[in-house]
Amino acid sequence: MHPSMPSETERTLAIRHALVAWFLREGKDYPWRRTTDPWAILVSEIMLQQTTIPTVLGRYEAWLRQYPTPAHLAAASEEEALRSWEGLGYYRRVRSLQATAKAIAERHGGIFPQSPDDLRQLPGIGDYTSGAVLSFAYNIAAPIVDANVSRVQARLDNDPTPIDSTEGRKRHWKRAAELLDPDNPRAYNSAIMELGQTYCTPTSPDCLLCPCREHCLAENPASLPVKTPRPETLEETHHDILCLTGRGILMELQTNGRHLGMYRLPRRTADETRGMRKLGTQKYGVTRYKITRLLYQAPPDTEPRATETFVSLDALPSIPMASPDRKIILKHLPQGN
DNA sequence: GAGCCGTGGTG
DNA sequence: TCACCAAGGCT
Numbered sequence: 001m002h003p004s005m006p007s008e009t010e011r012t013l014a015i016r017h018a019l020v021a022w023f024l025r026e027g028k029d030y031p032w033r034r035t036t037d038p039w040a041i042l043v044s045e046i047m048l049q050q051t052t053i054p055t056v057l058g059r060y061e062a063w064l065r066q067y068p069t070p071a072h073l074a075a076a077s078e079e080e081a082l083r084s085w086e087g088l089g090y091y092r093r094v095r096s097l098q099a100t101a102k103a104i105a106e107r108h109g110g111i112f113p114q115s116p117d118d119l120r121q122l123p124g125i126g127d128y129t130s131g132a133v134l135s136f137a138y139n140i141a142a143p144i145v146d147a148n149v150s151r152v153q154a155r156l157d158n159d160p161t162p163i164d165s166t167e168g169r170k171r172h173w174k175r176a177a178e179l180l181d182p183d184n185p186r187a188y189n190s191a192i193m194e195l196g197q198t199y200c201t202p203t204s205p206d207c208l209l210c211p212c213r214e215h216c217l218a219e220n221p222a223s224l225p226v227k228t229p230r231p232e233t234l235e236e237t238h239h240d241i242l243c244l245t246g247r248g249i250l251m252e253l254q255t256n257g258r259h260l261g262m263y264r265l266p267r268r269t270a271d272e273t274r275g276m277r278k279l280g281t282q283k284y285g286v287t288r289y290k291i292t293r294l295l296y297q298a299p300p301d302t303e304p305r306a307t308e309t310f311v312s313l314d315a316l317p318s319i320p321m322a323s324p325d326r327k328i329i330l331k332h333l334p335q336g337n
Numbered sequence: 338g339a340g341c342c343g344t345g346g347t348g
Numbered sequence: 349t350c351a352c353c354a355a356g357g358c359t
Contacts, residue, residue, distance in 0.1 A: 032355095048355035055345060056355085089343025092358080126357045146355050166338080193355060202353065203348075230352085231340075258342065285350095287342050323344065 015156060015215045016181050016188065022211035023191030031061055033190065038112040038137035039070055042100075045132045046093050046124060053197070059088060070101035071110060078261055082320035089323075092258060096124025114138060127173070135185040143176035144189050145169070148196025153179070154225035155200060155218040163225040235290045239273045240265040241298035242332055248312040249329065250298070251319070255307050263321045265295070265329070266308050279332055284324045295328060 032044035047056045067073040085094035100122040113119050119130040134142035150163040150172045161168040181188035199210040205221045243250035251263040276296035
């Protein structure tokens with residue numbers, strides 16, 4: 001081998017060292033980095049799934065005060081748990097988290113699992129979250145791959161394999177395991193993710209300041225990672241009613257699938273809202289849907305349908321519903337109750 | 338294995 | 349304004 005050309009092993013060690021040294025010097029201070037309590041770590045990881053750090057920072061500590069141990073969440077009603085998650089989205093996360101809390105309380109005797117197999121058995125904990133809990137809580141040498149890790153690795157190695165393909169996932173988990181610092185998995189995993197949030201960002205990487213710039217093979221960093229295109233967004237229009245009476249506000253309690261146990265404004269066909277006064281328009285996005293909601297004032301003598309019920313204004317703050325519903329209701333309630 | 342799930346910030 | 353993106357997991 002040419003003496004000036006580092007071997008692949010040397011390069012791997014150099015990247016590892018550069019990341020850890022940088023992180024120990026400049027790593028940010030987050031609440032979940034001040035604890036090794038596996039429950040506190042798990043909660044942060046579930047909240048951070050597909051959710052930005054600022055959003056989680058605004059909710060994490062208060063939520064943890066409400067549910068400081070798995071037993072606390074296990075003892076809560078599902079309605080209360082859903083309500084506590086409102087605004088964070090992906091509500092299946094909190095259902096799974098509560099199921100996990102119950103499993104820990106009941107099957108593990110309240111002792112937090114410490115093996116990959118036990119963790120992966122728990123609902124809502126996949127390969128990423130399992131590795132995160134093992135490394136951040138216990139400092140166990142478990143690799144993690146998230147959007148940051150795959151982006152950073154794709155650039156470091158100038159790897160054009162689509163990161164969301166089967167082949168790409170396989171490569172990135174293998175690479176993450178190679179790069180992981182066995183002597184300090186906690187710092188290493190934190191480091192590579194933080195690099196992805198600070199310098200090695202999706203659209204405009206700041207390569208001049210990057211601690212790995214000497215080791216990076218990316219020819220055109222901003223063009224990586226390659227990923228398969230997103231599905232096309234679809235537009236929908238909903239016709240919902242606001243029916244406010246002395247008995248409260250009419251709400252539909254959803255009885256199916258993902259939204260089971262959550263409330264929403266009653267929905268009608270365009271035809272059924274004909275003649276009602278239009279109160280306003282709301283636009284919001286839900287995953288791949290772009291929704292336009294037209295809100296109508298329904299007469300007080302509106303007959304509740306099977307899954308519809310009047311909710312008193314006193315009870316309104318404690319029932320779970322999606323953010324857009326909460327917002328538009330508050331906007332149209334007398335003096336924003 | 339592709340499609341699905343919520344929301345808020347950002348360029 | 350709007351498309352894109354985020355510490356993924358489940359079916």
